Amino acid sequence: MDLTSKVIVITGAARGIGRALATGLLEKGAKVCLSDVREDLGNKTENSLATTYGHDNVLFVTCDVRSEDQYKHVFQVAKDKFKHVDIVINNAGVCDEENWEKTVDVNLKGCIRGTKLAADVLRKDRGGNGGMVVNMCSIFGYQPSYLLPVYSATKYGVFGITKSFAAIAEMKENGVKFTCLCPGAVDTDMITDEIQQYRKQILNTDSLMSTDVMVQALFKLLKDNDNGGALVVNELNQDKHMKYV
Numbered sequence: 001m002d003l004t005s006k007v008i009v010i011t012g013a014a015r016g017i018g019r020a021l022a023t024g025l026l027e028k029g030a031k032v033c034l035s036d037v038r039e040d041l042g043n044k045t046e047n048s049l050a051t052t053y054g055h056d057n058v059l060f061v062t063c064d065v066r067s068e069d070q071y072k073h074v075f076q077v078a079k080d081k082f083k084h085v086d087i088v089i090n091n092a093g094v095c096d097e098e099n100w101e102k103t104v105d106v107n108l109k110g111c112i113r114g115t116k117l118a119a120d121v122l123r124k125d126r127g128g129n130g131g132m133v134v135n136m137c138s139i140f141g142y143q144p145s146y147l148l149p150v151y152s153a154t155k156y157g158v159f160g161i162t163k164s165f166a167a168i169a170e171m172k173e174n175g176v177k178f179t180c181l182c183p184g185a186v187d188t189d190m191i192t193d194e195i196q197q198y199r200k201q202i203l204n205t206d207s208l209m210s211t212d213v214m215v216q217a218l219f220k221l222l223k224d225n226d227n228g229g230a231l232v233v234n235e236l237n238q239d240k241h242m243k244y245v
Contacts, residue, residue, distance in 0.1 A: 001222040004029035007082040009074060011065055011114060012092030014041040017136070017186060020211035021089060021218055026053040028219075033078035033085075035063040036092070065092045065110030068117070075121050084129055087222070088118035091136045100150040107154035111135055112161050115178070119165065123174035130175020134221065135162045137180040139234055142245055159230060166228030177227040181217055182245065184209060184234035209235055217242065 008025050012018040014036035022032045026049060034049075036042040039062045046060035061077045063070045078085055092114075094106045115133055122131040140148060141155030158180060165171060166178040186209045217233040220242060235241045 001225060003222070006030045006086040007033070007078065007084055008087040008089060009033045009035065009078050009085055009118075010089040010091055011035050011063060011074075011110075012136075013060075014038045014045045017183075017211050017214050018089075018091045019045055020215055021091065022049060022058075024212075024215035024218065026057060031057045031082050032059070033074065033082070034058065034060045035074045036060075037062070037064045065090075065114060066105050068113055071113055071117050075117060079121070085118075085121050086129065086131045087134065088114065088122070088131070089134045089136070089218075090114040090118070093136060095148065095151045097148060097150050103150050104154055107151070108157040111154075111158045115161055115165055119171060119176050122176045123171065125174050128175075132177045132179060132222070132225070133162075133165070134218065135178070135180040137162070137182045137230065139182050139184050139232060141180070141182055142230070162230065163228055172227065177225070179221055179226065179229045179231070181214065181221060182230055182232045183214060183217070184236060186211060186214060209233070 003025060008030050010018050010022055010032060013022050013034035022034055025032055034042060034046055042060045042062060046058055050058040059081050061074045063074045065071060090111045092106060092110055094103055096103050115135060118133045120126055122128040124130050135158050137158045138155040140152040141159035145152040162178050162180040213235055214233060217231055221229060221231050230245050232240050232243045232245055
């Protein structure tokens with residue numbers, strides 16, 4: 001897929017994987033609407049990326065994905081500035097087993113909300129040009145984790161909503177595709193010391209993937225352009241790395 005002048009909306013884009021994806025897309029000539037609940041950090045990220053890639057190509061809008069009104073506002077502002085939207089990446093997520101309701105609200109409900117709203121923006125019969133929705137899943141979206149049962153449950157839901165929307169004939173007819181990325185452990189703030197201890201004990205490794213690996217995975221996903229594709233990203237397991245499930 002030629003990304004030149006494509007307009008991409010990314011949630012959870014102030015740091016980590018989201019910021020890395022935004023940077024990679026801008027390098028390919030895309031225009032990016034960043035959104036995140038962290039307003040101060042989001043503004044700093046916008047200014048940093050705009051300095052490098054041009055203020056006409058970068059936009060930040062504050063958004064808590066638990067709010068439908070805020071999510072709608074992101075799409076409206078993006079369309080006002082860039083005139084259209086081509087790709088939506090539902091990346092916002094948390095990992096908090098104690099505050100499990102927040103984890104469900106952000107990871108699962110937020111993704112469902114973002115998927116439905118993105119479909120409305122992209123579908124041709126509602127003024128869009130078609131496009132792709134990319135949902136951030138996890139390897140724990142298709143295999144369980146006893147350390148992170150709630151997080152895993154939310155990602156199972158993300159996997160399911162992505163595959164299910166991809167099967168809707170009405171979406172296919174209106175040019176909207178749905179895909180997801182299923183990464184292993186990536187070097188971000190989400191990986192706590194507890195998680196690292198677990199990985200070392202159970203997996204005999206504490207190595208983490210770079211966010212650059214996720215950028216390459218996104219490019220593969222967009223190039224393959226496969227509706228319903230769920231791409232596993234786990235360079236620590238070469239048998240499954242960059243494989244569809």
